Amino acid sequence: MQKGAEAVHAANPDVLVILSGLNFDKDLSFLRQRPINLTFSGKLVFEIHRYSFTDGKSWETGNPNQVCGQVVNDIMSRGGFLLDQGYPLFVSEFGADQRGTNVNDNRYFNCFLGLAAELDFDWALWTLVGSYYLREGVVGLNEVYGVMDWNWCDIRNSSFLKRISTVQSPFQGPGYNESRSHKLIFHPMTGLCVRRISFFQPLELGPCSESDAWDYTPTKTLTLTGTYFCLQADKSGQPAKLGIMCTNSNSKWQAISDSKMHLSSKLQDGTNLCLDVDSKNVVFTNTCKCLSKDKTCDPASQWFKIIDSTRKQNTTKSFFQSKQIAQFLGNTFSYIL
Structure with missing residues (x-):
């Protein structure tokens, strides 16, 4: 891993170097005991993947609150801890069945989106494509995780796209200090x-x-x-x-x-x-x-x-809002008296 990172840096010192986790790219916990030692700094990114099926059918067969708590704890222990060490964390694969009928995916995605907004990490969605010429021996296989529909002519699920658009831009971080926290x-x-x-x-x-x-x-x-x-x-x-x-x-x-x-x-x-x-x-x-x-x-x-x-x-203020506040306070104190 370290040799690969040094090779990428030597080839182009201006690009970010992304290091993946183990076990289907879901586990970076080994870095707690064996931190990466490199000749460069300030350009290292760690990546993980996470789907509902990472945890089997737990979302469908368990209580969503309890499963969400378990999964969040697992993500933090396997990779999220790197954010506390100052490293960027890139969730380079996640996604959900956009037909909206997969209970396992629906429950997982509600939990995942809450975590994405809270931690403000970078991400890449699986996937844009709506179908394939050939996949798994099937001609024209429909990609139900795809943003595009089977014909690649329209959005498969517009409400899904609206939901993830909220976390497309960072809530905080470099370049986004538009106001105080x-x-x-x-x-x-x-x-x-x-x-x-x-x-x-x-x-x-x-x-x-x-x-x-x-x-x-x-x-x-x-x-x-x-x-x-x-x-x-x-x-x-x-x-x-x-x-x-x-x-x-x-x-x-x-x-x-x-x-x-x-x-x-x-x-x-x-x-x-x-x-x-x-x-x-x-x-x-x-x-x-x-x-x-x-x-x-x-x-x-x-x-x-x-x-x-x-x-x-x-922070829009107007004369009418000021009148509303005055009226609200007047009604409140009248009620108290």
């Missing part, structure tokens, strides 16, 4: 982020480029950056809301379950609720579902990731 609330199932339309409309999902910037405080409150407004749970089945009384338990949000993607808050009566999203992309709170054991339950609508970003955030 802040948080986004990312929803892997849709590839969208939580955003505020106004102070009088429910929070909803929308393009992450149009999301508000959030701060996640040590006391586990999610506040709109530069304001006193925080995310609050109200009642089960009701939209999540913004408020300014941010010391109560219904203003605290904690990542629970093995997947660490359920954002849970506790009401005054002790009821635990989780963020959820409805068919119109309105963000509301509901009973936390599929936390463990049940393999038939799909928690994807309740999976959210609080991720770091230095992308330019939505």
Whole structure:
């Protein structure tokens, strides 16, 4: 491996050198005990592959939260740890059956997309092609993992493409210091982020480029950056809301379950609720579902990731927004009095 890296560098000192993992390119854990020693620096990239079938049928036969937690831990122990050492990690192969009927792939992809947004690693999707002249002895084999359809004339699954487009550009890193570091609330199932339309409309999902910037405080409150407004749970089945009384338990949000993607808050009566999203992309709170054991339950609508970003955030201010804030505060204090 080291000889190969030195040979590539000698041939062209201006290119990145990519080193692959072992065992179908999924394992770089040997680097913990045997780090690479090279004559050059600043251009080394490590790569891994990951698919649903890397873990057999676990996604289909197990509880998605528990499997997601196990797979994330495995990825981190086999390669993700290199990010903490300052190396770029390139997931050079991943993908899913784009027909949308493969339960194993669907569950895996929701988990993987959350991890991709959180770690902000580079990736390459398998695959662009829609079909093959000849593969595995089959003429015109249909590639169900392909972005293109069988005829190569159209997109096979436009919603899939929209989801991965969110993580095509880095959320942070060199060249993306467009604003100070802040948080986004990312929803892997849709590839969208939580955003505020106004102070009088429910929070909803929308393009992450149009999301508000959030701060996640040590006391586990999610506040709109530069304001006193925080995310609050109200009642089960009701939209999540913004408020300014941010010391109560219904203003605290904690990542629970093995997947660490359920954002849970506790009401005054002790009821635990989780963020959820409805068919119109309105963000509301509901009973936390599929936390463990049940393999038939799909928690994807309740999976959210609080991720770091230095992308330019939505900071649009207007006279009308100022009036909304004043009216909102007036209504709030009138209610308190």
